[in-house]
Amino acid sequence: MSVAKFSGSSASSLSAAPSLQRKIEGRSLRSFLLTCLTWVSAIVASIPLFSVLYMLITRGGARLNLEVFTELPPAGFETGGGFGNALLGTFVMVGIAALIAIPVGIMAAIFLAELGPVSKLANVARFAAKTLTGLPSILAGVFAYAMVVLTTGTYSAPAGGFALAVLMLPIVVLTAEEAMKMVPKIMKDAAYGMGSTDTQVIWKVVLPTAMPAILTGVMLAVARAAGETAPLLFTALFSNYWIFEDGHLALMSPTASLAVLIYNFSGMPFDNQLELAWAASLVLVLIVLIVNIVSRIFGKPRF
Amino acid sequence: MNKPFVVPVKLDSICQPPSSMVLLVDRAFRALARLGVIVILVLLAALVFEIGGKAIPGIQKYGLDFxxxxxxxxxxxxxxxxxxxxxxxxxxxxxxxxxxxxxxxxxxxxxxxxxxxxxxxxxxxxxxxxxxxxxxxxxxxxxxxxxxxxxxxxxxxxxxxxxxxxxxxxxxxxxxxxxxxxxxxxxxxxxxxxxxxxxxxxxxxxxxxxxxxxxxxxxxxxxxxxxxxxxxxxxxxxxxxxxxxxxxxxxxxxxxxxxxxxxxxxxxxxxxxxxxxxxxxxxxxxxxxxxxxxxxxxxxxxxxxxxxxxxxxxxxxxxxxx
CATH class of the missing domain: 1.10.3720.10 (MetI-like)
Structure with a gap:
């Protein structure tokens, strides 16, 4: 802190007596100022997170009660209501996406990490997976619309789930591959040395050892999928009703989701809907953050 | 590594070469893993072709004016x-x-x-x-x-x-x-x-x-x-x-x-x-x-x-x- 005092020439001329204090070179001063600038920019960059969390807790927390989890979204000028069907819809669609993406992703990762890590197929697939991670989420929606909605002729939960699976798959593949590569080679060599087949080595050594890290990747993918809106806009659409119809699941009909509910309600001129949008955001962020934190606890490296 | 070398079987040893069942499972599993990789490639290709294909009528109608x-x-x-x-x-x-x-x-x-x-x-x-x-x-x-x-x-x-x-x-x-x-x-x-x-x-x-x-x-x-x-x-x-x-x-x-x-x-x-x-x-x-x-x-x-x-x-x- 004392450095700043001696920055200007005027400051040093004030102390007429030859001081014992070392003259601060311009370049040290520059270094000091840049350090201050970095601190400031790091703190400025952190403000949005706290602002978002503050708004969610104050505005969303105020509206949060048991009712919002059990009731259907309100129309126009209605008071009360909730987003029970949207919460359920989000779970159903993320579940469908996980059922598609996790098995395929882990199988692919096994090939990339263990069976043919340097093969041409693996290199091309790795590049494809990296390209898919950068795919704008809206295009996953367009793709699912073309593949599923146009084929089945209806907006539905599986269409939404498929769009989310396209986004989850590359994350699962790349993180699971990294996880399996971390398994020490000596452990695998020991298993091979005993005459194990590839399958036995993978099932009994690689997968159990890499499981915590694989789960981290899976959970990150789930968290991302839960928060996605754009792919659901025109694949699952939205619905003001429960996904159950007369006691059975009506999968092949438009399905509500938390994210689309927030989007729809954010632009409405009614206070009630707006409050619900904040409450739904709080619930959505809580889900995403909990999944993130749990994955971090799981994924502590063992080696 | 794909073909474990064959150990001469002694009847009083618990050592044994992998049974044909184990080898079959191994082969199926490896094929399944390869399939997983192919799914990724097919997905990317389908994405490009599906969106590109559905865009063709629009391209023909509006061309570069679009x-x-x-x-x-x-x-x-x-x-x-x-x-x-x-x-x-x-x-x-x-x-x-x-x-x-x-x-x-x-x-x-x-x-x-x-x-x-x-x-x-x-x-x-x-x-x-x-x-x-x-x-x-x-x-x-x-x-x-x-x-x-x-x-x-x-x-x-x-x-x-x-x-x-x-x-x-x-x-x-x-x-x-x-x-x-x-x-x-x-x-x-x-x-x-x-x-x-x-x-x-x-x-x-x-x-x-x-x-x-x-x-x-x-x-x-x-x-x-x-x-x-x-x-x-x-x-x-x-x-x-x-x-x-x-x-x-x-x-x-x-x-x-x-x-x-x-x-x-x-x-x-x-x-x-x-x-x-x-x-x-x-x-x-x-x-x-x-x-x-x-x-x-x-x-x-x-x-x-x-x-x-x-x-x-x-x-x-x-x-x-x-």
């Missing part, structure tokens, strides 16, 4: 996406300027011994949480926090410096600047994370050599470490740009969705992704073909930027190994 036109009117069958392309690039570039500055500062801050490890972990967690918040929540926050917060500043800028084209209009609610600010926050974690990797990959020896020559902390950072990591940082910026170009929800909620080309930071604009998000749900068959055309163009832009980013990262990694 890209250069600037009217979007369903009733008159006039479709042009030049304003959306302009808005996509303009908002992404502003976001890249802001997000790039803060992201790279953050990466330097976290990797160059400014902080005790515990505090660094706190900031690292903050950055990761920023990435975890869904974009629709950022959109909501942008509408009710960012826009009111920046309005006084934008009004002042417009009144004082209105003759500069960037400040040529007033901010009447949604507009390019709030959208770009939120976009910057959303790409900051990507840029910070990838740049951190690049900066930590600079060998300690290089850093020590610089300090040994009597550089200050920042001279070492700016003249030695950052240049050494520059390819990786550049890759981080390109990947950040790729994310910014394809981001949808926050922009659909904040940018104002108006088909105009303006240099002003405060005027409403449009982007390709927002155009798709807003028009797709209620589109008739005629509009679907042109929206598919727009999706194809968005895909071409983002895929080429992302592939460039991955190639730069691969190049940077190879450079490090040498």
């Amino acid at each position: 890209i250069t036109g600037n009217v979007w009117d369903v009733n008159q069958h006039k479709f042009g996406i030049l304003p959306a392309i302009w808005g996509t690039l303009y908002s992404a570039l502003i976001a890249l300027l802001i997000g790039g500055f803060f992201g790279i500062s953050m990466a330097i801050f976290l990797t160059q011994d400014f902080l005790p490890p515990r505090l660094a972990a706190v900031f690292r967690t903050i950055v990761e949480l920023l990435a975890a918040i869904p974009s629709v929540v950022y959109g909501l926050w942008g509408i009710y926090v960012v826009i009111p917060a920046i309005r006084p500043l934008t009004d002042w800028l417009h009144h004082s410096f209105g003759w500069i084209p960037f400040f040529g209009t007033t901010l009447s609610g949604p507009g390019l600047l709030p959208a770009a600010l939120v976009l910057a926050i959303m790409i900051l974690p990507t840029i910070a994370a990838v740049s951190q990797d690049a900066l930590s990959a600079v060998p300690l020896k290089t850093k020590q050599a610089a300090h040994g020559m009597g550089t200050t902390h920042w001279e070492a950072i700016l003249q030695v470490i950052v240049p050494a990591a520059s390819t990786g940082i550049f890759g981080a910026l390109v990947l950040g740009l790729g994310r910014a170009l394809g981001e949808t929800m926050a922009l659909a909620m904040l940018i104002g969705n108006s088909n105009q080309i303006s240099l002003s930071l405060f005027s409403p604009a449009n982007t390709l992704a927002a155009l798709l998000a807003l028009n797709f749900p209620e589109a008739g068959p005629n509009e679907i073909e042109v929206l598919m055309y727009a999706a194809l163009i968005l895909m071409l832009i983002t895929l080429s930027v992302n592939i460039a980013g991955s190639l730069i990262m691969a190049y940077a990694k190879r450079g490090n190994k040498k």
Whole structure:
């Protein structure tokens, strides 16, 4: 802190007596100022997170009660209501996406990490997976619309789930591959040395050892999928009703989701809907953050 | 390794070669793993062909006029996406300027011994949480926090410096600047994370050599470490740009969705992704073909930027190994 005092020439001329204090070179001063600038920019960059969390807790927390989890979204000028069907819809669609993406992703990762890590197929697939991670989420929606909605002729939960699976798959593949590569080679060599087949080595050594890290990747993918809106806009659409119809699941009909509910309600001129949008955001962020934190606890490296 | 060598079987030993069942399972499992890889490739190919194929009727009907036109009117069958392309690039570039500055500062801050490890972990967690918040929540926050917060500043800028084209209009609610600010926050974690990797990959020896020559902390950072990591940082910026170009929800909620080309930071604009998000749900068959055309163009832009980013990262990694 004392450095700043001696920055200007005027400051040093004030102390007429030859001081014992070392003259601060311009370049040290520059270094000091840049350090201050970095601190400031790091703190400025952190403000949005706290602002978002503050708004969610104050505005969303105020509206949060048991009712919002059990009731259907309100129309126009209605008071009360909730987003029970949207919460359920989000779970159903993320579940469908996980059922598609996790098995395929882990199988692919096994090939990339263990069976043919340097093969041409693996290199091309790795590049494809990296390209898919950068795919704008809206295009996953367009793709699912073309593949599923146009084929089945209806907006539905599986269409939404498929769009989310396209986004989850590359994350699962790349993180699971990294996880399996971390398994020490000596452990695998020991298993091979005993005459194990590839399958036995993978099932009994690689997968159990890499499981915590694989789960981290899976959970990150789930968290991302839960928060996605754009792919659901025109694949699952939205619905003001429960996904159950007369006691059975009506999968092949438009399905509500938390994210689309927030989007729809954010632009409405009614206070009630707006409050619900904040409450739904709080619930959505809580889900995403909990999944993130749990994955971090799981994924502590063992080696 | 695929064919374990055959051990002569002694009847009194528990050692035995794998049974044909085990070998069959092995073969099936390996085929299944290969299938998983092929699914990824098929998925990417299907994505390109499906969107490209569905766009063909639109391309035949409207051709290049679609890209250069600037009217979007369903009733008159006039479709042009030049304003959306302009808005996509303009908002992404502003976001890249802001997000790039803060992201790279953050990466330097976290990797160059400014902080005790515990505090660094706190900031690292903050950055990761920023990435975890869904974009629709950022959109909501942008509408009710960012826009009111920046309005006084934008009004002042417009009144004082209105003759500069960037400040040529007033901010009447949604507009390019709030959208770009939120976009910057959303790409900051990507840029910070990838740049951190690049900066930590600079060998300690290089850093020590610089300090040994009597550089200050920042001279070492700016003249030695950052240049050494520059390819990786550049890759981080390109990947950040790729994310910014394809981001949808926050922009659909904040940018104002108006088909105009303006240099002003405060005027409403449009982007390709927002155009798709807003028009797709209620589109008739005629509009679907042109929206598919727009999706194809968005895909071409983002895929080429992302592939460039991955190639730069691969190049940077190879450079490090040498």
